[in-house]
Amino acid sequence: MTTTVAKLVDTSLCIGCKACELACQEWNDQEFTLGTFDGTYQTLPDLEHNFWNLIKFNEFERDGQMSWLMAKYQCMHCADPGCLRACPAPGAIIQRPNGIVDFVHDNCIGCGYCITGCPFDVPRLSPKTKKVYKCSLCSDRTSVGMAPACIKTCPTNCLTFGARDELLRKADSRAEQLRGNGDQDAGVYNPEGVGGTNVIYVLRDAKNPESYGLPKDPGIPWTLSLWKGPVKWLGSMVFLGGILGAFLHFVRYGPKDHGDEHE
Template sequence: MSKYYLFQDVKKCIGCSTCEIQCKNNKELPPGPRLCQIIQVGPKFIGEVPRASFIFMSCFHCENPWCVAACPTGAMQQRSRDGIVFVDKDLCVGCKTCISACPWGAPQWNQNTGKVEKCDYCKDRLDQGLEPACVSTCTTNCLKFGRVEDMTQIRRERHAKYIASLENSAF
């Protein structure tokens, strides 16, 4: 399992797609592959007001990734030290088996290179002590990245504040 987790505070996301744009810039991707993407849910009416939510989707870096198991050349790999799943482009032959194997659509086809791309949490940046590109440019700071245990604590604190706000508004 990946020791890292990328958390999105859905309540803060405005759907600006800065994360997608920065990801494409960082990875020098052409139109087509989207290693992370913002999915709009809604709008739906809450009372008389239309509301939409924006969900950030990227690779989940599964504990037992199907894409790695399906890859016939060993191009799709998982780092043993942190569980990050990535593509070794020198080994990728473009067979797209990993794309078919992933239930989340994380591996994406790059027609310019004839190879597969996928989110690798910007492992080159992580190895330099930096955050993934999508997190570093999030305009509302709704994306957080870190160790699983730290992100779990952030989620707990966020939920506790929400519960407290409900209790305070009841008085």
């Protein structure tokens, strides 16, 4: 059995150097386009089709001092990916045996349903290629035993890559350590609503993941589950039932009298 891999983000060790952003751009050969400067330290306001890894510099005040809650934002590689559920093109979104959720651009038709299905608002449509892009967890590197580019370059060990089970244990013990150091609300972010994620966070304030820019309780949207479940059955019933019903009606009753046969 293939080991499920994961990325651990220990936000308490992030210094906001953005080396991971640059490594991601370099390795994935992205053309950088200048975005809006909004007066913060953040590189861009949000993820882009050619910018898959963003350190969010969430500002907050503590004892009258401005401070940052820095969190790396990218595809979470969910165990139950909303993007994959929503995708109408077979083979355009795949879940690799090691847990990586990958977009296969040859099969992508650019409908953007994955953008709607994603509970983390990660995939981005390129206006040029009309296809959707996001972090691949460097599946081209991990498939040959190398760590993803962002992890390789991280100078503080804020980012680690490895077997998911091991990293979950590591995250738990790190959270415990942080609680011992006085961060009472420190904990692990591995949301259950999407079956857990292959990008795991250690947060100093795990009770408020929103303050890091992470959704509190992400899950598969109920309209998506209805659409891909009962609505599909209803459709099959109406289409096949309609054709069968028409056929049976014709066999039983046949056509109406032709008016010309009157009188």
